[in-house]
Amino acid sequence: MKHHRWYQVLELSQVGEVRRAASEMAFSIGFCAEDAGRVAIVATELASNLVKHTTEGGEILMAAVEAGDCFGIEIISLDKGPGIENLQHMLLDGVSTAGTVGNGLGAIRRLSQVFDIYTRPEQGTVIVARIFERRWQPAAVSLEVGAIMRPFPGENVCGDGWAVRFSVGGGEILVTDGLGHGSQAAAASLDAVRFFRETATPSPAQFIRSIDAPMRYTRGAAMALASIDLVQRKVIYAGVGNIAGRILSPQGSAGCLSYNGTVGLNPGRFQENTYPWPEQALLVMHSDGLTSRWDHTAYPGLLTRLPTLVAAVLYRDFFRGNDDVTVVVVRQGC
Structure with missing residues (x-):
């Protein structure tokens, strides 16, 4: 990260x-x-x-x-x-x-x-x-993941964070946004990512519930966790705060619901929702450093490109310029 x-x-x-x-x-x-x-x-x-x-x-x-x-x-x-x-x-x-x-x-x-x-x-x-390195060889993965993460202009550390955990039939993607920006926001996101990597995840909502107490020693963070099940073709999504999630496919798009609050401070509701995972789908998750007023249909052919390229195009055109920004894009691997 x-x-x-x-x-x-x-x-x-x-x-x-x-x-x-x-x-x-x-x-x-x-x-x-x-x-x-x-x-x-x-x-x-x-x-x-x-x-x-x-x-x-x-x-x-x-x-x-x-x-x-x-x-x-x-x-x-x-x-x-x-x-x-x-x-x-x-x-x-x-x-x-x-x-x-x-x-x-x-x-x-x-x-x-x-x-x-x-x-x-x-x-x-x-x-x-x-x-x-020359010895690198491409490997089959369950999910292809690409991301853009940039600090608040003028800062050397980023208050956002993200992480992914792969499984045979899919994987889990975490995106966090530490309250504010700078070193304390970065510390909050790093703690969240560390907890994610060290802790089994029974479900997205249970993970966010379990991390709320440890996050009380930080300034708190918005976060969302998506669990993609490629076998049952579904996404289980839980979010608290201003992390946006959207599932894109040739058939259209579906927003993923996050609830008001800040994990570690005032978390609000620990609730998850389930969404279908269509063929050729992409999941886009981003912090509020990116405006949510984007429409993928304005970019013909973009959904077929590398996830990092999709994230980069969205960053270029919709970065607010006054906050940390993270854009994570996920699609089924090969």
């Missing part, structure tokens, strides 16, 4: 900052020089594109990630520029309209073990790239 580091990229001088940060992060998690070099090239290409192909620049989000026993670096590029025309051609290795060192999107895709892109004319482009 590490938050993303945020970099604004408006001019070429900031590309070097992104490249150095990417290299430092890669070496900090034990990458060899060759793998760190791949990270640096991908970061440079993504940041350069923000300057060369948009008039207002964009953002880079970066975080260390884990997959099994392998570590990696996730780099996300976000802009609201003109979008990419003839995307399939631009994804060919060696094609670059701006003549950058790495030779464009094709090189980014080649150097990354995980790559996805969403672009719309006059709405902008979001790119997700993950670079792992």
Whole structure:
């Protein structure tokens, strides 16, 4: 549960900052020089594109990630520029309209073990790239999970938190939002995540009831826990406070109910509700750093993309800018 580091990229001088940060992060998690070099090239290409192909620049989000026993670096590029025309051609290795060192999107895709892109004319482009150690191999999972977590602007720690626990037939996803922001909010969310990882979960409502007493030693938090059962095709959801949940599918969307209160302070009702889990469904959970006024139907084809890419598009377009923000997206794995 590490938050993303945020970099604004408006001019070429900031590309070097992104490249150095990417290299430092890669070496900090034990990458060899060759793998760190791949990270640096991908970061440079993504940041350069923000300057060369948009008039207002964009953002880079970066975080260390884990997959099994392998570590990696996730780099996300976000802009609201003109979008990419003839995307399939631009994804060919060696094609670059701006003549950058790495030779464009094709090189980014080649150097990354995980790559996805969403672009719309006059709405902008979001790119997700993950670079792992060379020994990394994709593994089958019951659920695919992607997330964006960014601190309140100006803070070094994030008051939100999230965690996932996989099972053979599904899994459980926790999202928390410590009261306020800063170190005390972060401590509350970290305690909630730690309790989740160390405690069996009979049901979402019982988990939130059981964590209320330990959370009284913190400033408290909003939280929601979703349990996805892929066998019985259902989601059991319990929430207290301002964590939003929504199940999306080609058939429509269904909101997941949370009740007023703060766990550890004034929790209100410990109640769970059950929702169907349709084919091709996604679950989106987010803190109130993201406005709830989003409509997935405005983004054709987005539901088929990587969960992290879905989370990144929602973050780009609906981040309030005045709070911590976490967006977690889940779909059935393969």
